[in-house]
Amino acid sequence: MTHPICGLNTPENEILKSILRVAKSLHRAARSDSRPHSLPVLRRLISSETFRQISLPELYRRRETIQRKHILQMLALEAGSLNWSEYKKKIKAQPEKQSLNYNLALKHAGYPNIWFSSLPEAKTYAAEQGGQPIPVGQQAVVIPSQ
Incomplete structure (x- = not known):
């Protein structure tokens, strides 16, 4: 089965594909055993309040429970949306007004x-x-x- 946004080269689909690539990379980093890779993403998850009432050390110990949906939620919150669904709708409604710069630039955010x-x-x-x-x-x- 093909991904629902693949194959269409519309601006909103290109933005969504880019965000999904960033999310995949951040997800991999968040679950990494390497603290320099995982801790910056885990800090962002806590800072964005994607995860609440959990300490950074505890989230690091439980990093294998982090799912892609958590990363997408974090990116949506950082972009000023309430959730991934709302963020996706905003992109589809006004792709020319959506700034992807921070998602791409923050791919390796942290140190x-x-x-x-x-x-x-x-x-x-x-x-x-x-x-x-x-x-x-x-x-x-x-x-x-x-």
């Missing part, structure tokens, strides 16, 4: 990226030190220039 509590703080830092500020929900991250 050495620097997180801030607001976008203005990230912009100030990026103006002084370099890098690309990207909003993530109410927070922001600066991706180092390459």
